[in-house]
Amino acid sequence: MIKPQWPALLLAGLLVAPSLGAYTLEEFKFQDPGQAEDFHRLTAELRCLVCQNESLAGSQADLAQDLRKEVYRLLQSGKSRQEVIDFLVARYGDFVLYDPPLKPSTYPLWFGPLALAGVGGLFLLLTLRKKKEAREEALSPEERQRLQALLADDSNPNKDKA
Amino acid sequence: MGQSLKFLIPLGLFGVLVALLFFGLTTDPSKVPSPLIGKPAPEFSLPALGDPARTVSHTDLLGKVTLLNVWASWCHSCRAEHTQLMRLARELKEVQILGLNWKDTEADAQQMLRTSGNPYRVSAFDPENQAGINWGVYGAPETFLVDGEGRICFKKIGPVEPGTWETEMAPTIDLTTKKCKESRT
Structure with a gap:
């Protein structure tokens, strides 16, 4: 014998009911x-x-x-x-x-992100350039001379280990 | 710039960001500024609530400073602001308060006026949102301040609270000349 499926029917009714009143x-x-x-x-x-x-x-x-x-x-x-x-x-x-x-009051909305990206890009460029300069100037002229002297000096005990 | 102060730059940027975010907290995105401020009030012609033979129209706005209050009996904030409107109706002799009963039923609207009092000289009855759309109404309550020439000086979105007239509305109108004050949005 099949039990009446009242709970299922009730659930179905509840699910359908709200959509009947919905706007389409x-x-x-x-x-x-x-x-x-x-x-x-x-x-x-x-x-x-x-x-x-x-x-x-x-x-x-x-x-x-x-x-x-x-x-x-x-x-x-x-x-x-x-x-x-x-x-x-x-x-x-x-x-x-x-x-x-697009009008004056919405300029920040339209161009703000571009401006921010521009500022960020400029900042990145400056930082990178500074880094590059710093690498080239890592040794001062005196340090360079000393380095040359060390490399040329055969008697330096550390030479082969380097 | 000194190397020693450089660490302050991110801190400064962070401060600006925090300030902007705090400003964002004080703005309410559900309040959409009306493009009608400073413009002539939209024309309308509707039957009066409780007296269909009588017509309420934009010509009722002329010659007097008007608060046009959009209300409905189903709107809780409208009930909340009702006592303030009653007070303004008593105290402001030079201002007339008109109602725009919005998307309501006649019976419910009149029931509300019977139980809470009627601050309106008259209410226009707009169940189908005819005038509402032309006035850019998107929720009740809204209150428009209209000058004697029928120009909109100010729009209050949300309920009129104690002090709303004094601090927000009154500064936008000159009650002696019955004209909107210029250069205010």
Whole structure:
């Protein structure tokens, strides 16, 4: 006799239930495949302001759903990709973009790493050059003379051991 | 540079790094600065909470200094800041407080005003987040300070606390001319 699998069924129900209430992108239908492509690219490139490490496409936050609807509405009303981006940036700031624009306030962001690498490289170069000089000048002229004298002196008892 | 002081260079760099990291601790990445500061308030037109025949719009902002408070009954911080808004409504005679009831239900919103008091001259009812998106609202509570010409002087993200008006908001507005003070972000 097979026991009723209530625990398993309950578990399955619990696992399925949350996903039933989840937002998906399925509800957004497009006539024009180009617009659908724009929609998917845009929602992947725009950041959800509540869950900041998620894109609009991936976030389950309520606000993300509102913004997806807004992006959908704007695209359906004939707005271009850039117009949608401008619309959101005007309201939420550059933060909605995963790809920050190049402008004076973001110069440190864009060029800071390059500048740091430059400083590091310069430092490395100077250190290496100094090391090289130090090696060549390891013996002073007096020490050099003494060395020559030692090498030339056959009577030096240490000569063969060297 | 003297050889003897050279060992101080890494120490100095370390100090700079520590200072930067400490500065990072004082900033809150969940607070995204609004691009609307210094700009005219976005236009909106919504029914009033509890009085659908009445319309609340951006024209209600003109001629008076306004605190536009975005709130919802489901938002715990909104309940927390409510006593502060009640106090400001009592004390600040030259400032009107308008509500933007955001993504809420009419019944819950009115229930909250009945039990905790109503600091708002009127609340615009925005269950579908129509005006909210135009104002760049991404969470409740948020509070905008708008001058008499309808320009946004300041945006507070998060609850209004004791002292928020005095230290953060009041310095951005001239209450006699009802204009935002310039050169503040």
